[in-house]
Every structure is written in structure tokens, then in C-alpha cells.
Amino acid sequence: MKGRPLIVWTASWLVGSSIGYVSSGFRLFMIWSGITLLVGAAGFMSRKRSLLRSLSIAWIALTLSCVYWELNDARNVTELPEALVMEAADINGMSVHGEGKIVSSVNVDGDRADFQVDLSSVWIRENVGIGVSAPEELTQIHERVMVQVKLQSKEQQKAAGIWQRGDHVKLSGTLELPSTARNFGSFDYGKYLNTQHVHWLYKVKGTPNVQASASSLWSTLTIFRWNDKVRNGLGSKIEQIFQEPHAGYMKGLLIGMQDDIDPETYSQFSQLGLTHILAISGMHVAVYVASLLFILSLCRVTREKALLIVMILIPVYVLLSGVSPSVVRAGIMGMIGLIAARKGWLKDGMNILSAAALLMMMWNPYYMLSVSFQLSFLVTAGLMLYVPLVNPLLAFLPKRFAAAAGVTLIAQLVSFPLTIYYFNQFSLLSFAANFILVPLITFLTLPLGTAALLFGWIWLPAGTTLGRITEWLNDGTFWLVRWMNGYPQFITIWRSPSWIWICAYFILLYLLLYWANRYRLGQKDRLPALNGDDTVELGGGQQSIRAWHVPVHQNYKLPSFLAAIMLGLVFLIYWEYRPASLHGAGLIQFLDVGQGDSILITTPEGRHILVDGGGTVSFRKPQDDWKDRKKPFEVGAKVLVPLLKQRGIHQLDAVIVTHGDQDHAGGLQAVLDQIPVKALLFNGTLTGTASFNKLMDTALDRRIPVYAAHQGMELRPDEHTELLFLSPSLVESDEAPVPIEKNQNHSSTAFVLTMNEGRFLFTGDMDQAAEEDVLHSRVQHAQASGKTPTVAGGEFEMPEGGVDVIKIAHHGSKSSTGEDWLHYWRPKAAVISAGVNNLYGHPHADVVERITAEKIQLFRTDLNGEVQVKVTPGKLLTRYKLNSVQ
Numbered sequence: 001m002k003g004r005p006l007i008v009w010t011a012s013w014l015v016g017s018s019i020g021y022v023s024s025g026f027r028l029f030m031i032w033s034g035i036t037l038l039v040g041a042a043g044f045m046s047r048k049r050s051l052l053r054s055l056s057i058a059w060i061a062l063t064l065s066c067v068y069w070e071l072n073d074a075r076n077v078t079e080l081p082e083a084l085v086m087e088a089a090d091i092n093g094m095s096v097h098g099e100g101k102i103v104s105s106v107n108v109d110g111d112r113a114d115f116q117v118d119l120s121s122v123w124i125r126e127n128v129g130i131g132v133s134a135p136e137e138l139t140q141i142h143e144r145v146m147v148q149v150k151l152q153s154k155e156q157q158k159a160a161g162i163w164q165r166g167d168h169v170k171l172s173g174t175l176e177l178p179s180t181a182r183n184f185g186s187f188d189y190g191k192y193l194n195t196q197h198v199h200w201l202y203k204v205k206g207t208p209n210v211q212a213s214a215s216s217l218w219s220t221l222t223i224f225r226w227n228d229k230v231r232n233g234l235g236s237k238i239e240q241i242f243q244e245p246h247a248g249y250m251k252g253l254l255i256g257m258q259d260d261i262d263p264e265t266y267s268q269f270s271q272l273g274l275t276h277i278l279a280i281s282g283m284h285v286a287v288y289v290a291s292l293l294f295i296l297s298l299c300r301v302t303r304e305k306a307l308l309i310v311m312i313l314i315p316v317y318v319l320l321s322g323v324s325p326s327v328v329r330a331g332i333m334g335m336i337g338l339i340a341a342r343k344g345w346l347k348d349g350m351n352i353l354s355a356a357a358l359l360m361m362m363w364n365p366y367y368m369l370s371v372s373f374q375l376s377f378l379v380t381a382g383l384m385l386y387v388p389l390v391n392p393l394l395a396f397l398p399k400r401f402a403a404a405a406g407v408t409l410i411a412q413l414v415s416f417p418l419t420i421y422y423f424n425q426f427s428l429l430s431f432a433a434n435f436i437l438v439p440l441i442t443f444l445t446l447p448l449g450t451a452a453l454l455f456g457w458i459w460l461p462a463g464t465t466l467g468r469i470t471e472w473l474n475d476g477t478f479w480l481v482r483w484m485n486g487y488p489q490f491i492t493i494w495r496s497p498s499w500i501w502i503c504a505y506f507i508l509l510y511l512l513l514y515w516a517n518r519y520r521l522g523q524k525d526r527l528p529a530l531n532g533d534d535t536v537e538l539g540g541g542q543q544s545i546r547a548w549h550v551p552v553h554q555n556y557k558l559p560s561f562l563a564a565i566m567l568g569l570v571f572l573i574y575w576e577y578r579p580a581s582l583h584g585a586g587l588i589q590f591l592d593v594g595q596g597d598s599i600l601i602t603t604p605e606g607r608h609i610l611v612d613g614g615g616t617v618s619f620r621k622p623q624d625d626w627k628d629r630k631k632p633f634e635v636g637a638k639v640l641v642p643l644l645k646q647r648g649i650h651q652l653d654a655v656i657v658t659h660g661d662q663d664h665a666g667g668l669q670a671v672l673d674q675i676p677v678k679a680l681l682f683n684g685t686l687t688g689t690a691s692f693n694k695l696m697d698t699a700l701d702r703r704i705p706v707y708a709a710h711q712g713m714e715l716r717p718d719e720h721t722e723l724l725f726l727s728p729s730l731v732e733s734d735e736a737p738v739p740i741e742k743n744q745n746h747s748s749t750a751f752v753l754t755m756n757e758g759r760f761l762f763t764g765d766m767d768q769a770a771e772e773d774v775l776h777s778r779v780q781h782a783q784a785s786g787k788t789p790t791v792a793g794g795e796f797e798m799p800e801g802g803v804d805v806i807k808i809a810h811h812g813s814k815s816s817t818g819e820d821w822l823h824y825w826r827p828k829a830a831v832i833s834a835g836v837n838n839l840y841g842h843p844h845a846d847v848v849e850r851i852t853a854e855k856i857q858l859f860r861t862d863l864n865g866e867v868q869v870k871v872t873p874g875k876l877l878t879r880y881k882l883n884s885v886q
Contacts, residue, residue, distance in 0.1 A: 005057050010354035012058040013361060016065030017368050024070065032066060035059075065361075072365050078199035080175070083141045084124070091200075092177045098122040098202070099170050102212070103144065103221065105228050106163045109259070110629035113149040113160040116198065117169060118142070145202040146178070146193060147171065149210055154626045156207040163212050165228055166221040170211040173204035182592040182865040184881055185496070185646050186639065195366040227319045231255060234320070234453065241456040241467040246474050249278075250449050253441070256280035256322035259630055268481045271491055273412070273419060273430035277441055280321035281376060285330035287446055288317050289338075311338040325360070325373035329380070332356035349384050353377065371422050375415060382414030383407060389513035392520060408435045413509060417502040420494035420576075424645035428490040437477060445473050493675070495648030497576050508569040515565060519558040579606050580648055586721065586755040586871035588805075591643060592861040592881070593635050595811065595835030595842070596663035597764070600644070604756055605718035607653045611762055613640050615666020636667025641674050651676040653717060656709065656751075657695075658764025659744035660687035665695060672698045681715075683728055683749045684708030685741035708738075709749045711777065725751040726774045727766060745810060746770050752803065758871040759802065761825055763809035763816070771809070771821045778824070804876060805869060808832045808851070812843020812860075822854050829857040829869075829878070836862045 019031055039059045043052050081088050104116035122139050151157050163169075178201055181188035193199070204210055215221075234255050239247045248260035258266075258278060269275055277283075289310055296306040311334075318331040333356045340352065357377055360367045367373045387410050394402040412431050420426055427433070448470045456463020484490075582602065589600040593614030601609040614635040620627060644652075655677050657665050671677070672695065680699045686692060699706050710730035715723040727750040741747050748764030766774075806827035809816035811834040830851050834842040843860065851858050859867045865881030 004348070004351065005054075006351050006358075007354045008054050008057045009061045010358045012061035013065040013358060014368065016062035017069045017361060017365055019062075020066045020069030020073070021369070024073070028066060028070070032063065035062065068362075069365050076194065076197055079141045079143050080122070080200065083139045083143075084122070088177065091175055093174060094124070095172075095174050096122050096124050097170070097172050098145075099168070100145075101215065101221070102163065102165050102167045102169055105165055105224075106160065107259070108151075108157060108160045110632075111151045111157070111627035112629070113147075113151060113157075113163070115147050115163070115165075116144055116196070117147050117171070117202065118144050119202075143200070144196075144198050145175075145200045146198050147173075147202045147204060149204045149207065151627075152206045157626060159207045160210075163210075164214070164225055166215050166219070166225040167212045168215050169213075171202060171204055172209040173202050176201045176203055180882075182861075182881055183639070183643055184866055184868070186643060195369055223319075231257065231320060231322070235260075237456055237463075238453060240460060241452050241463045242471060245478075246467075246471045249474060250470070252278040253446060254449050254453060255320055256324060256327065263631055265478065265481075268478075268485050270423070271425070271485050272427050272433040272481060273415075274433055274437060274481070276375070277438065279326060279372065280324060281326040282330035282333070282380060283438070283442055284321065284446070285314070285317065285327060285334050287442060289314070289334055291447070291450075307338045307341055311335050314338075325367055325370045326376035328360060329356050329373070329376045332359055333380075350381065353380055353384065371418070375418055378418060379411055379415050383410055386410045386414065386510070386513060389510075389517055392517055393513070404439065405435065408438070414506075417497065417505050421496050421502065424494050424496060424642070424648075426492050426494060427484075428492065429484045429487070433481070433484055437480065440473070440477065445470060445477070448473065488676070492577070493645050493648065493650050494577060495580060496646055501572065501576055504572060505569070508565060508572060512562070512565045512569055515558065515562045519562050579650065581606070582870075584756075584872070586758070588753075588755075588760060588869045588871065590807070590831045590833060590859070590861060590867040590869075591640065592865045593639055593667065593833075595838045595840070596635065596667070597658070597807075597811075597833045598640055598667065599762065599807065600647075600649075601753065601755075603717050603721040605720065607717040607721070608649050608651070609654045609656065609717065609723075610644075610652050610668075610671065611656045612658055612664040612764070613655075613667030613671055615662040615664065615668075617662045617666070634667070634670065636670030640667045641670045644671070644675055649675065651678060654679045654681060654715070656749060657682040658749040658762070659683050659747055660685070660689070660692045660741075661744050661765060662689075662691065664764065665692055669695050669698065672702065672704070677702075677704050680704050680706045681709045681749070682706070683744070683747045684710060684730075684738065685744070685747050686738050687744060688740040688742070709751070711774075721753070721755045723751050723753050725749065726777075727770055729773070729777075745815075748809070750774065750809075756871045756873050758804050758869075758876055760869075761803045761806040761827070763807055765810040765813075765816070767810070767815050768818045768821070771816065771818055775820060775824055803827050805829045805831065806856075808843070808847065810842075811835075811838075811840070812847045813840070814844035814846050817847050817850065819850060822850065822856070826854075827856055829859065829876075831867050832858065832860045832862075834860060834862045838862070 020028060023031055036059065039055050043055050046052060046055075078088070080086075080091055084091060098117075098119045099121045100117040100119035102115050103118045106113060106115040119141055122141060122143075149160060151160060178190040178193050178199070180190045235251055235257055238251050238254065241247075242250050245262040245265055248262055249265060251257040252261045256279060261278060266275070266278065269278060292310045292313060293306055296309060301309070314331050314334050318327050321327050333352050336352045336355055360373070387406050390410055391402065391406045394406050396402075397405060408431060412434065416426060448466060452463045452466035452470055454463075455466060582604065584604050586604050587600075587602040589602075591598040591600060591614070595617070596614035597612040598614045599611040601611065603609070616632070616634050652671070652675060655668060655671065657668060657680070659665070660682070669691070672680075677699075682696075686696070696706070709725050709728075711725060711727055712730070713725040715725075717723075728747045745765040745767050746769060748766040748770065750761070750763045750766055750770070753760040753762065803825050804827065806822075806825055806829075808830050812832040832843045832847075848858070859878070859880060861867065863882065867878065867880045870877040870879075
């Protein structure tokens with residue numbers, strides 16, 4: 001870092017902000033004190049002035065960034081509790097009226113409109129509506145809220161489409177706190193909104209409760225309002241030029257509008273690590289700048305004027321492309337680079353990158369938490385640091401091919417840790433996909449698409465003609481992406497690594513490339529001895545080795561040292577990829593999937609069994625298709641699969657579908673699509689619905705063995721685990737081998753899991769009639785075995801009964817979990833899986849009272865979030881995500 005104080009300052013600033021993010025108060029002071037002592041000790045022991053200077057810069061930057069982060073975080077709080085003189089818990093769910101200004105673009109999707117409003121006043125008087133003048137005793141505030149308007153008709157959908165950024169609005173609705181993470185390691189919506197200085201959701205029913213009017217005053221919002229209009233106009237023009245699915249794809253490629261990209265196309269690109277193509281980034285800015293400079297040169301504009309014009313136009317492109325962190329970074333770097341080109345200073349790319357990062361962090365410290373920000377800066381810095389090291393190693397390839405391969409390889413290697421940290425998967429074909437498709441899209445699709453848009457704006461037939469050529473290229477791209485994704489064995493699943501592992505990875509990668517160069521150039525020293533600036537002729541040209549001169553007598557040390565580094569990097573990767581060890585314990589995870597069931601069982605020997613997968617239930621009528629959203633929320637794809645990947649589940653040894661209802665089986669479609677499954681067990685009946693039929697067809701297409709679970713069937717995943725199925729009964733029939741059963745609850749699969757001496761009962765949605773059938777069968781079996789019930793405390797107890805934990809059937813419905821059922825099994829703890837404020841009123845008060853009367857410890861996913869039970873011989877340890885009390 002000698003002679004590069006800006007890089008030292010920026011790196012230390014980022015470290016200080018990171019420390020401020022993970023700690024605060026006294027803990028932050030103690031960490032800062034420890035770092036101060038280490039820096040002081042290092043400075044005291046060193047006599048080099050350059051090192052002392054760098055340490056001083058680093059300590060000052062780190063200290064100031066910690067203070068800056070704390071000050072910003074201290075201001076990022078809600079004003080509502082103080083303004084209304086109420087606790088936040090009391091405000092949650094309260095109906096209020098408010099006035100303010102729309103400060104974001106308005107997103108109308110299906111039956112909902114979302115936008116942010118900067119509230120300037122609120123009032124609570126119920127007799128004052130939004131159409132009536134506000135009372136004099138307004139509570140003046142400055143509070144940004146996320147407004148969610150539930151649209152009730154197609155006409156309201158059209159009305160909401162007129163709202164724009166900068167409009168003055170009056171609202172009447174309900175204030176709610178954003179949801180937090182309800183499963184361990186899952187996405188936290190509340191924290192995400194906090195980075196946008198939003199602390200409340202303002203939920204409004206229908207457009208009559210929103211009164212919007214355009215503001216006549218000019219402000220910075222006016223610029224963004226114009227920008228929104230231009231972006232929407234460009235999007236409409238793209239829809240005229242291109243057909244679907246090309247229109248949505250080109251919107252993302254040209255102007256960064258990803259909402260209309262076909263979900264299947266996006267998923268295909270995501271699996272190959274190609275989503276950066278669909279987000280405006282440095283690649284797009286580079287093409288934009290290069291194209292403008294080329295056009296200006298054709299117009300014989302002088303170099304200085306051309307640089308100035310492009311520098312002015314870069315912010316325009318940043319605005320039009322959506323102002324994402326990656327494009328802001330590229331825009332700032334582009335402008336600084338153009339200034340440097342005009343002035344002849346600050347030519348170091350790392351200095352330019354550092355300046356861009358520092359400016360963004362000063363403007364908004366929360367940029368640091370953005371995945372786009374992290375990947376953009378990390379990959380850019382990695383290309384600057386690692387490409388010069390890898391290029392000499394690829395010298396045996398043709399020059400242009402080697403340059404492209406080096407950039408692609410380093411981009412993949414550098415982005416790999418953050419890719420697996422945030423997305424928990426990596427395709428081994430990602431390098432090939434990027435190497436082929438990035439140049440194709442950069443140099444053909446992107447320029448052709450831009451030309452089609454420009455010509456289409458002037459004369460639509462010319463634009464559509466170029467659009468057809470672009471679509472032909474897109475078809476080839478889509479085909480290649482689908483073909484590569486046709487080999488799922490190349491997709492690897494990773495649990496999220498620690499930051500220590502990530503740092504170790506980058507250090508070992510740098511050392512590997514550095515010493516590989518030393519070894520390569522050391523081999524050259526076997527030629528006649530050279531000194532100083534002497535050169536040798538290699539491969540038909542001259543190459544200086546002054547910077548890499550290694551004496552011959554040191555050559556024998558390099559191979560072993562290089563091999564040690566390589567083995568260390570391989571071991572590091574293997575260590576992270578291997579399944580997490582529970583050290584002989586078993587783990588049962590009752591996942592919070594809303595109003596549904598999903599339980600992940602991990603056995604002591606590392607086998608994984610998934611029981612149900614939740615699902616999104618829809619009661620929508622065909623005539624309400626206008627309510628459909630572009631990317632509807634689906635529990636399996638949005639909650640379950642990300643959780644399984646985040647926990648490093650490489651494959652599921654078995655998936656058990658207790659029954660075919662949507663809230664149990666719906667989420668399993670995403671599981672079968674994205675995670676290898678070795679066996680599928682179901683209750684032996686079909687529902688006759690399209691979704692369940694698709695699930696079974698997927699299992700057959702993927703050659704997953706399918707078994708009908710039935711009473712008396714046993715499954716032994718390992719020596720410490722046994723599943724004994726209690727229901728349904730095995731029915732022999734000469735009719736269709738797989739009957740259709742509408743009442744799936746009664747046919748639910750139920751089983752007892754014995755693991756590490758612990759016993760657990762899983763019940764699906766079985767009703768009391770099914771419970772009585774199981775009890776009757778158990779009594780008959782006991783009598784046939786010569787076992788008789790005993791009397792204890794006035795109740796009959798069966799020898800086979802008794803479990804540690806019971807999963808309460810049907811989300812705590814009153815139609816399940818009878819008294820005889822609880823008396824027979826005598827559980828010590830019970831878990832109810834139910835959605836927060838669900839429409840069914842689950843769990844029923846009678847069931848909760850029944851459980852409480854039996855002195856059974858009760859856990860509920862609607863109150864506690866995810867519930868985990870760790871099972872060791874003779875001991876159960878329970879933890880849950882949320883600390884709500886019952």
C-alpha cells in the first residue's frame with residue numbers, strides 16, 4: 001500500500017463500518033480499544049516511516065468510520081412512538097390517517113401497489129377521513145413508511161398506475177411493524193427496510209383511501225419523477241419492439257427493469273451465475289462510454305470535449321438504468337476515470353475504485369450491506385489485483401483468448417465466496433457459460449438491442465426489424481442456458497461460509513497465483529543467467545523478467561511451497577463444502593412456512609428427511625386473473641429451498657408428503673426442481689389437482705423412487721434412527737392402483753420417529769377419526785402381543801405409548817388432537833405449526849387448553865418462529881427463533 005493512502009483509507013473505512021455494523025456501545029468500544037493497542041504496538045515495534053504513516057491513516061479512518069456509522073445508525077430510528085406518545089407495540093395494528101409525499105417509484109403489480117411515502121403528519125381521530133380537512137392538532141413528524149395498497153378491482157389498478165413520485169398524498173390505513181426473520185438464517189425483511197430508513201408498513205385497503213395530487217413545487221424529486229416517466233416510456237417502447245419473453249429480458253438488459261423478466265428465464269440464468277448480465281453494471285457502463293466516445297470521434301469532436309460530454313452523460317445513464325449500487329459504482333469510476341484521462345492524474349485503477357467506494361459510503365453507509373455493492377466492488381478489485389497474476393500463467397494460449405479467459409476465470413474465482421454466501425449454490429459450468437455468453441451479449445446483443453430501441457423510437461418498423469435479429473440471438477442464448485442447466489449434477493449446494501473462511505480463501509488464492517508466477521519465472525532462470533534489465537526471447541517475443549528475477553538456487557523450494565498452498569486452498573474448499581457435522585446428535589427443525597407444515601429431520605449420521613414443504617394456498621377465481629402478480633410469493637421457492645441450501649443440504653435422502661393438501665405439498669415442487677431427492681413417500685392417494693399431479697410427474701421424470709407409506713411400514717435411515725408408520729392403513733384394491741381421495745386429512749401419513757433414544761410423533765393433518773383408528777389398531781396389536789393396559793392416575797396407559805415431542809395435527813384445529821390421543825402418547829412437549837394471524841383461527845382455543853391441561857410444554861411457529869430440537873442420547877435441547885410468550 002506504499003504511496004497509496006487513499007486505498008489504505010478506504011479499506012480501513014470499510015473495516016470500521018463493518019465493525020460498527022456487527023457491534024455497538026461498550027462492545028464496539030472494546031473492539032476499537034483492542035485494535036488501537038495492536039496498531040500502537042505495531043507502530044512502536046516498527047521503525048519504517050512508511051509503515052507508521054499507513055498505520056496512522058488506517059487507525060484514523062477506522063475510528064472515524066466507526067463514529068460515522070454509529071451517528072448514522074443512531075439517527076435511523078422511528079419517530080412515531082415519541083410523536084404519538086405510545087409504545088411501538090401499541091401502534092402496531094393501529095388505524096391512522098396521514099399526509100406526506102411519495103418518494104419512490106410506484107410499483108403496481110397485480111392486486112397491490114407499493115411505494116414509499118415521507119409522512120409529514122399523522123392523526124388518529126377515527127371520525128376524520130381522508131376526504132375531510134385534517135384536525136388542527138396534527139402530529140408533525142418526518143417518517144418514511146412503505147405503503148402497501150391492496151387493490152380491489154381492475155379499475156383501482158388503473159387508478160394506482162397514475163400515481164407518481166413527488167405526488168402529495170393523504171392516506172387512511174393501518175400501521176404495522178415489518179416482519180423479522182422467522183427461521184434461523186432466513187431473510188429479514190425488517191432489517192432490509194431499515195437500510196432504507198423505513199420502520200413501518202402502512203397498509204391501505206383500496207384506492208378510495210388514497211388521495212393523491214401532483215405537487216407544483218420543484219424539488220429533487222422532480223428529476224426522479226421525470227426519470228420514472230422516461231424509464232416507463234422506454235419500457236413501453238421495448239414492449240412494442242420485442243415480443244415476450246424477449247421484451248422482459250431486454251428491459252433488464254437495457255434499462256435494468258427486472259420485474260418483467262420471465263421467472264423461468266431468470267431462474268435458468270441464476271443457476272449458471274449469469275444474473276449479473278441482467279443487472280446494469282460496469283459492463284453496461286463500459287459499453288455505453290465506449291459507444292459514445294466512438295460516435296463522438298466519428299463526429300470529429302476533439303478528445304477533450306468528447307471526454308467532457310461523456311462525463312456529463314454518465315449520470316443520465318445511471319438514472320435511466322435504475323441507480324443500483326453496481327451502476328452507481330461504475331458511473332462514479334467512469335467519471336473519475338474520464339477526469340483522470342483529461343488531467344493526467346489518478347491513473348491507478350485501485351485509487352479510482354477506492355474513491356468510488358468512499359464516496360458511496362459517505363453518501364449512504366448502508367450501501368455496504370447491499371449484495372450488489374459488495375459483489376461489484378469485490379469483483380472489480382479482484383480483476384485489478386488477480387488478473388495481472390493469472391495472465392502470465394495463460395501465456396501458452398492465443399493472446400486474445402488468454403485475456404478473455406483470464407478475466408472470466410478471475411471474475412468467477414473472486415465472486416465465488418460471496419456467491420455461495422448469499423445464494424448457496426455454484427454451477428461448475430459457470431465459467432464456460434460466462435466465457436461464451438458475456439462476450440456474445442456484450443458485443444452483439446447489447447449493441448443491437450440498444451440500436452433497436454433508438455431506431456424504434458424514431459421509426460418503429462426499423463426498430464422491430466433489428467429487434468427480430470436480436471431475438472434470434474436471444475433464442476440462441478436461451479437455448480444454450482437451458483442446455484447447460486440440463487446437467488443438474490454440475491450444480492453444487494453450499495452452506496453460507498464464515499467471514500474468516502472468506503478472508504482465508506482470498507489470501508490463499510493470492511498466494512497461489514503469486515507463487516505460481518514465481519515458480520514459472522524461476523523455471524526461466526534455468527536459461528543463461530540474467531541481471532538487471534536483461535531480457536530473454538520466449539515464444540517469439542521479448543519479455544522482461546526484472547521484477548520476477550529468482551536466483552537458481554531457490555528454485556527447489558518453490559514447488560513444495562506452491563504445492564502446500566494449493567493443498568491448503570483445496571482443503572479449505574472441501575472443508576466448507578462437506579456436510580456440517582452434528583457430532584452424533586440428531587436435529588429436528590420445525591420450519592416456519594406460514595400456514596402449513598415443513599419439518600427437516602437430520603439423523604446422527606447426516607441423513608436428511610423432509611416432511612412436507614408448506615405451500616401457498618390460493619382461492620382466486622378465474623375472472624380475477626388481473627390480481628396475478630408477475631412474481632407471486634411461493635413458500636417453496638422463497639422460503640423452503642433457500643433455507644435448505646443455506647444449511648448446506650446437498651441432497652434429501654427422503655421426502656415424506658403426509659398428504660396432498662396445498663399447504664403441505666405445494667412447496668415441494670420447488671424442492672424437487674432444485675434439490676436432489678433420493679426417495680419420495682406419500683399416503684398412497686392422489687388429490688386430482690393439477691399441482692399435485694405435477695409434483696408426482698416431476699418425481700417420475702427425475703426417476704425418484706416413489707413409495708406409498710402405510711401402517712406397519714418401517715424406514716431405517718441409519719443405525720440410530722427408525723421411522724415406524726402408523727397411518728394410513730394399507731388397503732388392497734383391484735381398482736386403480738393410486739386412488740383419488742378428496743378428504744386428504746383423514747388419509748394423512750403419521751409416524752413415530754425414534755432417534756438417539758428420543759421419540760417423536762408426526763401427524764400431518766389427521767383428524768380425530770384417524771386418531772381413533774390408530775389407537776384402536778395399537779390396542780389390538782398390544783392385546784395380540786399379550787400386553788394389557790395399566791391404570792395410572794385414573795387413566796389407561798399403553799406400553800407402546802409415550803413420546804417426547806408431538807407435532808400437533810392440522811395446525812391445532814379443533815377437529816384433531818383428542819383427549820384420548822394425548823393420554824395415550826403422553827408427550828412432554830408439543831409443536832403447532834400455524835401462520836401468524838391466519839384466517840382459520842388456528843390453533844383452536846380448545847386444543848391449546850387441552851394441551852395446557854396435560855402440562856405439556858407448547859411451542860408454536862406463529863409465536864416462536866422456527867423450533868429446533870437437538871437430540872442426543874438421553875437429552876433433548878430446544879431452541880426457537882422468536883422469544884414470544886404464549
